[in-house]
Amino acid sequence: MQPDLFCSKDLTPDTVLAVLQHCVGEANGRTAEQLVHTITGRTAEADKRRLRQVIEALRNAGHPVCGHPAHGYYLAETDEELDRNCGFLTDRAMTSLRQVCAMKRVALPDLRGQLGLPLEKDA
Structure with a gap:
């Protein structure tokens, strides 16, 4: 995944979901820092907090967004x-x-x- 493909500066459900489409399965998980950097080009704590809010919104909308400290965030493959x-x-x-x-x-x-x-x- 190349940061230049997605770097939009905004952490929205659409931008996060677009990046997660490339993170399917536990083996392809990405840390919050990696996801934030891919989307925004930054790694600020405020951006990581915003990412967690967006992840919660995506889950509440029914998207199978998984997350674990050992694997990062990813879309469930199975x-x-x-x-x-x-x-x-x-x-x-x-x-x-x-x-x-x-x-x-x-x-x-x-x-x-x-x-x-x-x-x-x-x-």
């Missing part, structure tokens, strides 16, 4: 890659929720009631 990444995100979310429970001194089921979050599917 269902297995997507499942692994969804498991990673779920584990990270659960860790955060357990921390909230500990700080508030409540059990996870009690926190669920306080937050009104459907953490489990009703059968």
Whole structure:
């Protein structure tokens, strides 16, 4: 991937998705710094924060954008890659929720009631 092909200066869902089209599969992942540099020509922390916001928006729009500290960001090539990444995100979310429970001194089921979050599917 050549930075000159994409260097647009703007981190938007369209520009990030265009670059990620060349990062399909875990083996082709790119770090936040690499993606930001490819798109903007910069490596500022503010740009990396903006990238994370754009990645979140892309995921919320249904794009299979995976990310892991060991592999970087990439589009899932297989269902297995997507499942692994969804498991990673779920584990990270659960860790955060357990921390909230500990700080508030409540059990996870009690926190669920306080937050009104459907953490489990009703059968």
